[in-house]
Amino acid sequence: MTGRHTVLVDGLPTSYLEAGQGDPVVLLHGGEFGADACLAWEHTIGALAQRYRVLAPDMLGFGGSAKVVDFTDGRGMRIRHIARFCAVMGVDSAHFVGNSMGAVNLLVDMTSESPLLPVRSLVALCGGGEIQRNEHVSALYDYDATLEGMRRIVAALFSAPSYPADEDYVRRRYESSIAPGAWESLAAARFRRPGLPAPAAPNSARAYYRIAVPTLVVEGGGDKLLPPGWAAEIAAQIDGGRSAVVDGAGHCPQIEQPAAVNALLSEFFAGVPPRRNPGGELR
Numbered sequence: 041m042t043g044r045h046t047v048l049v050d051g052l053p054t055s056y057l058e059a060g061q062g063d064p065v066v067l068l069h070g071g072e073f074g075a076d077a078c079l080a081w082e083h084t085i086g087a088l089a090q091r092y093r094v095l096a097p098d099m100l101g102f103g104g105s106a107k108v109v110d111f112t113d114g115r116g117m118r119i120r121h122i123a124r125f126c127a128v129m130g131v132d133s134a135h136f137v138g139n140s141m142g143a144v145n146l147l148v149d150m151t152s153e154s155p156l157l158p159v160r161s162l163v164a165l166c167g168g169g170e171i172q173r174n175e176h177v178s179a180l181y182d183y184d185a186t187l188e189g190m191r192r193i194v195a196a197l198f199s200a201p202s203y204p205a206d207e208d209y210v211r212r213r214y215e216s217s218i219a220p221g222a223w224e225s226l227a228a229a230r231f232r233r234p235g236l237p238a239p240a241a242p243n244s245a246r247a248y249y250r251i252a253v254p255t256l257v258v259e260g261g262g263d264k265l266l267p268p269g270w271a272a273e274i275a276a277q278i279d280g281g282r283s284a285v286v287d288g289a290g291h292c293p294q295i296e297q298p299a300a301v302n303a304l305l306s307e308f309f310a311g312v313p314p315r316r317n318p319g320g321e322l323r
Contacts, residue, residue: 045057049124059093060091065088071142074216075216079213101221107222134159137165139294151247162254256275262288287300
């Protein structure tokens with residue numbers, strides 16, 4: 041059974057979902073308005089919890105976690121927060137799965153000179169490629185906290201038109217996006233001092249050769265935000281990296297095609313070498 045809990049991480053309330061027992065799996069959600077751990081992973085946690093201890097935190101600014109923003113290093117603050125969350129939860133090594141922003145945060149950390157996250161294996165779902173400049177990306181960035189604005193976000197995230205047509209689903213995401221401090225914290229991260237040059241466009245070029253853990257990069261076959269083929273391009277730069285395409289899925293394949301993604305995750309985790317205790321024995 042999945043339970044929701046709250047823990048203080050360096051004084052910051054951090055909400056998370058937990059289920060199952062065994063080797064830890066940490067799930068990191070995306071960064072769109074209204075995102076949180078439950079919406080991102082509700083079709084994933086139960087399947088993985090049959091064999092693993094699953095932890096799905098709300099990242100800073102989202103869901104039930106603290107609504108704080110670092111205006112000079114927002115991504116770095118979220119990565120450090122997740123690293124400290126793992127320490128507080130007694131997790132010294134875990135399989136990590138990220139979707140969209142969560143995947144990008146994983147890749148940024150693991151390609152840095154000094155990674156902070158205790159990553160045993162890495163799965164990047166629709167995060168890491170070169171974001172396209174189109175009306176769907178505009179829907180994500182220009183959200184005006186209205187129901188119709190959320191419908192445009194939902195249309196951008198999913199391949200199937202049934203999602204933006206589902207009034208209950210759109211409203212559920214809308215309600216999450218207007219929870220106290222949720223819209224403000226994400227919108228504030230995009231503030232820019234008058235006269236300051238616009239930030240550079242997101243870049244997918246990273247030091248992927250630094251990634252030394254088993255890695256799977258997953259692409260949605262109907263992703264409206266990323267170009268076809270990006271997952272294979274990134275995986276080819278990682279020693280032993282693998283890629284997969286989930287047909288009939290947009291930017292959130294774990295929601296749109298959960299059975300396919302759960303099968304991919306289970307097969308991938310099963311192939312990760314077992315950990316060793318300090319004395320050398322397997323565990």
